[in-house]
Amino acid sequence: MSENVDLQALLQESNVTSVLEQLDRELIGLTPVKRRIREIAAFLLVTKARQQLGLEADPPSLHMCFTGNPGTGKTTVAMRMAEILHRLGYVRKGHVIAVTRDDLVGQYIGHTAPKTKEILKKAMGGVLFIDEAYYLYRPENERDYGQEAIEILLQVMENQRDDLVVILAGYADRMKTFFGSNPGMASRIAHNLDFPDYAPQELLQIAEMMLERQHYQLSPDAKVALQEYIEKRLKQPNFANARSIRNALDRARLRHANRLFEQAEQGQQLTADDFREIGEADLRASRVFDQDDEAGAPS
């Protein structure tokens, strides 16, 4: 056995750097999350290198918990995580099965176990992503079937650690209560990643990237309008970070299309730029601007 391990070669072979770079490029902000993922990737790579040297250690537990407000990129990061784990050889297939309570818990006695097992079977070789995992446990109803699903999950998380990785996701405070009442679950989660909210500037960057991907662009005035929109929207209830921004952009595209349609009806010649550029008016028409800081449902 050679005493030298070429970490560089391992790194190259696993191709994990490209995923990490993609993560850096495509995800705006989220610095603590990215740092943590880099740490996990490094740890897994080193574990692999140690194995080649014959330094035996228990296989690392990889179950994770992602906490953060809605729209902070938990699902997106889970997809990337699956890819990283796949490239490092810790999951065999690298697919993600995203589920919620409804997919795991049945409606009557004897329904839950087959349902949970079916999902687990589908997730084998990949990542099982349980969104809003705390709904599995309903303390107010002691006969709730969620407990059964949790028990099956725990068993598989413990016994088939090489076959699948479970990622739980949800709001931080409710996740805490969930772990408080399910200590077995908490002790099997090796990594806790907290997703911070985005700053307004980051949200603007995200918006621009979303538009770029769909081959739209903002006029300079529209950019200012969007900035104002984000600041106003932040103060309103039900703000879901990047998801709210995406919805706002979808509505702006709708108005943009309608505007072009009307212009065409009036017999105006439209240029390629008209189709590409989202104008100030498309954004200013949002109801967020009418409400002037008073709380209410945004449009």
Add this chain to the structure above:
Amino acid sequence: MMNNPIGRITQGQFSFLPDLTDEEISAQIQYGLDKGYAWSVEYTDDPHPRNTYWDMFGHPMFDLRDAAGVLLEVNNCRKTFPQHYIRLMAFDSTRGVESIVMSFIVNRPADEPGFSLQRQEVNGRSMRYTTRGYGADKPEGGRY
């Protein structure tokens, strides 16, 4: 035994080989999954060659990606029916195929008595033949 020198029932693929190990079974399952087949587990204690419909152990497993999921179910079935015949079958849903394309036994009882051949003389010198499992006299569940 002249007709069955290895003293085992030979049905489906690999049945003349020694029992497959779990790794070998996994490899077969993965081969099928990669081709898009849906695996299912079936069991019986009446392995008569004409008994084509065995009992299903759970539903056929669609949309799986990795062999571990199927093997989990096989092991479940082995635990529930340690003395039964258990087979794995792969269903190919490709239009125009739509049938079982792989099938092999993954669990069998320790002792396999096989079948008796019964001859019945009818209409002069004509013969009618029947095969009958030695175990089939006993009621279901008590055969092996």
